[in-house]
Amino acid sequence: xxxxxxxxxxxxxxxxxxxxxxxxxxxxxxxxxxxxxxxxxxxxxxxxxxxxxxxxxxxxxxxxxxxxxxxxxxxxxxxxxxxxxxxxxxxxxxxxxxxxxxxxxxxxxxxxxxxxxxxxxxxxxxxxxxxxxxxxxxxxxxxxxxxxxxxxxxxxxxxxxxxxxxxxxxxxxxxxxxxxxxxxxxxxxxxxxxxxxxxxxxxxxxxxxxxxxxxxxxxxxxxxxxxxxxxxxxxxxxxxxxxxxxxxxxxxxxxxxxxxxxxxxxxxxxxxxxxxxxxxxxxxxxxxxxxxxxxxxxxxxxxx
Numbered sequence: 001x002x003x004x005x006x007x008x009x010x011x012x013x014x015x016x017x018x019x020x021x022x023x024x025x026x027x028x029x030x031x032x033x034x035x036x037x038x039x040x041x042x043x044x045x046x047x048x049x050x051x052x053x054x055x056x057x058x059x060x061x062x063x064x065x066x067x068x069x070x071x072x073x074x075x076x077x078x079x080x081x082x083x084x085x086x087x088x089x090x091x092x093x094x095x096x097x098x099x100x101x102x103x104x105x106x107x108x109x110x111x112x113x114x115x116x117x118x119x120x121x122x123x124x125x126x127x128x129x130x131x132x133x134x135x136x137x138x139x140x141x142x143x144x145x146x147x148x149x150x151x152x153x154x155x156x157x158x159x160x161x162x163x164x165x166x167x168x169x170x171x172x173x174x175x176x177x178x179x180x181x182x183x184x185x186x187x188x189x190x191x192x193x194x195x196x197x198x199x200x201x202x203x204x205x206x207x208x209x210x211x212x213x214x215x216x217x218x219x220x221x222x223x224x225x226x227x228x229x230x231x232x233x234x235x236x237x238x239x240x241x242x243x244x245x246x247x248x249x250x251x252x253x254x255x256x257x258x259x260x261x262x263x264x265x266x267x268x269x270x271x272x273x274x275x276x277x278x279x280x281x282x283x284x285x286x287x288x289x290x291x292x293x294x295x296x297x298x299x300x301x302x303x304x
Contacts, residue, residue: 002094005055005114006067012053013115016303018295020047021066021111021119021149024058026284027073028082028101029262030122031277036077039281041070043288047120050292057110059085059093059100066114076101084258086139104151105143108221112147117210117298119151120291122284123187124223126156126165128260129247136256137168144221145172148214150206150298152179152291154283155225158187159243159264162194169223170197175213177206177224179290185227188279189236196225203290207297226290232282234275242271 005013012019022043027036044054056068058076065072076082076099085093085100087109093100102110104124111119125138138160144151156165162184169176178184178196186192200206206224213222227233246267250256255263268276 002062003064003066003110003113006065006069009053009055009067009114016299018052018118018292018299019055019116020052020288020291020295021107021114021116022047022054022056023104023107023119023121024056024068024076024101025084025103026122027056027058027076028079029084030265031280033077035277035281037074039284040073040077042281043120043284046285046288047292050289051296052118052292055114055116057102057107059098059102061099062094062097064094064110064113066110066116075099087143088139104140105138108143108147108149108151111149117149118291118295119149120284120287121151121153122280122287123153123155123157124151125261126160126162127168129159129161131161131164134256136260141165141168141172141174144169144174144223146219147221148219150210150222150224150294152224152226152287152294154187154228154287155185155192156187157261158189158239159246159261159268162186162192166194173220175209175222177209177222179206179224179226181225181227183227185225186236186239187283188228188234188239188276190227190230190233191236193236200224203293204297206294207301210294210298211301224290224294226287228279228283229286232279234272234279239268239276242268245271
């Protein structure tokens with residue numbers, strides 16, 4: 001695959017230092033400018049503060065870049081021709097030498113190729129509401145079933161059908177862990193009423209799960225769900241009602257596929273007067289702290 005790893009990340013990987021990968025869809029399609037740039041740089045800074053090297057991943061002129069520069073992040077935030085890239089899109093974007101923002105699935109693929117074991121995001125994709133009729137299920141879930149990367153998130157995006165997403169992950173053998181919680185966080189909210197498979201008390205425990213899974217030939221990803229901090233958490237029932245309204249509006253307007261998630265997130269941001277966007281930013285920063293610590297613990301574990 002056409003891949004370029006920036007010098008800092010390359011040296012860190014060669015020395016066995018902790019590295020955390022970050023996606024670029026949140027920059028190009030997840031937040032408005034200039035919040036997207038500010039957030040991307042803050043997340044990288046948070047990873048550094050907690051002892052790891054950040055590697056934001058994107059596709060530039062068909063080349064997978066591991067470790068975007070500040071200028072490149074700015075371009076991802078402002079260009080209008082950046083394609084949202086999942087697994088199916090990757091070979092086409094490479095062949096056509098396009099710019100592409102990596103989703104959870106594609107970031108996992110490129111992370112594995114580069115040798116990065118920990119990836120931090122906001123929320124994963126999953127089974128969409130009404131999927132029993134639309135069959136709208138994110139490719140993120142299949143990537144988690146097959147690709148050896150630990151993904152730190154605040155749960156699946158709240159716009160999804162969370163019970164069905166958990167069922168899907170169970171079917172494909174993906175461990176769903178909670179960081180210091182028994183309950184699946186619901187992205188903007190700390191609570192969902194659903195249980196995770198296991199509660200992880202420390203980041204070292206998470207690193208040990210990674211080691212024992214992959215060292216014993218058990219292929220596939222691990223999902224670590226990390227609840228948004230209490231002061232930034234939004235009320236679950238209130239958010240659920242807003243999301244239901246957003247889904248109805250999307251159906252009426254015929255919005256689906258790649259355009260659905262950005263539409264729903266934008267609608268929610270407008271209705272909450274920006275409160276959901278601020279929560280989104282804070283949960284990603286929180287995930288960056290935890291992800292960096294896990295990467296550090298895992299690096300120490302495999303180099304003992």
